[in-house]
Amino acid sequence: MDGAAETERLVRRGLHSSVISIASNFFLAVCKCLAGVVGHSFALVADGIESLSDVFSSSVVYYGLRVAIKPPDKEHPYGHGKAEPVAAAAVSLAMALAASGIAIEAIVLIRTPHPLPRSYTLAVLLVVFGIKMLLTRYVSSVAHNIDSTAVRGDAWHHFSDGITSLFAFVGISVALWTKDYRADDWAALCAAPVILFSAWRQIRTPLDEILDTAPPPEIEKHIREVAGAVPGVVGLEKCFVRKVGFRYYVDLHVVVHGDLTVRSGHAISHRVEDSVLDQVSRVAKVLVHIEPEEMLLNPSHSDM
DSSP states (O other): OOHHHHHHHHHHHHHHHHHHHHHHHHHHHHHHHHHHHHTTOHHHHHHHHHHHHHHHHHHHHHHHHHHHTSOOOSSOTTOSTTHHHHHHHHHHHHHHHHHHHHHHHHHHHHTSOOOOOOTHHHHHHHHHHHHHHHHHHHHHHHHHHHTOHHHHHHHHHHHHHHHHHHHHHHHHHHHHHHTOTHHHHHHHHHHHHHHHHHHHHHHHHHHHHHTTOOOOHHHHHHHHHHHHTSTTOOEEEEEEEEEETTEEEEEEEEEEOTTSOHHHHHHHHHHHHHHHHHHSTTEEEEEEEEEEGGGGTSGGGTTO
16 A cells, blocks of 8 residues: 555544544533533533534644644645644644633633532433443544654543543532532532643644654654665665654754765665655655765764
């Protein structure tokens, strides 16, 4: 399977998980908001609001993946892969906004007397928590298999929603036991910083990709091993790798014997490029720069 076909397969898996997330989040959001309003539980309403933000974030992931798969064009010679970490960052920001909204509303309700929540809201929350943990596991496995920052953010959003449901369950239980309506609202308030922390933790990875932070070292190690095994290669001076969407772009400085002809050095560079593309998965392009062996003895001239 070539690189383009492999990328399309990965994106399709991500799109499928996003559609499942959108549908399930919308259904759960409606159920939780209705049960929360009728059952006098703001913690459950807050949980429903968080699920509505999940609908938005999953939609962002879906369209981010659709854009990321577009081929390179004149305005985007490296393709549209950066749309994927941008979508992931948007998901994290949506989580932070949802946490802020929940905290503000909870503080208001703590100071405002209201009826105790209904006991049946506990059953709703247990079902919701179970569904959210299943979704977290499923979407996380998809994110791991396709190495998608955006889909991984979607999984974290499912997890934060499950945590919100757990806090709501505890808050409602305490409220029903103590007859103190504020316990329900305090539970919603306590869930907010957990969601905010999840948002902060999740946003770091897409920001690293947007800023072209080096990927895990094992990828560079594999590329060096493959390139170094090509006949005619004396060594590798530099190896820079950056992730763009689902694929990697590689810059290599290959050291060869200084007495080779330009034609021979050019042939070696093509063999290195072909070997890396064939043997290292998800590499989109390899740019090879030939360095004569003498440069290793005088490295100050290697970048000239």
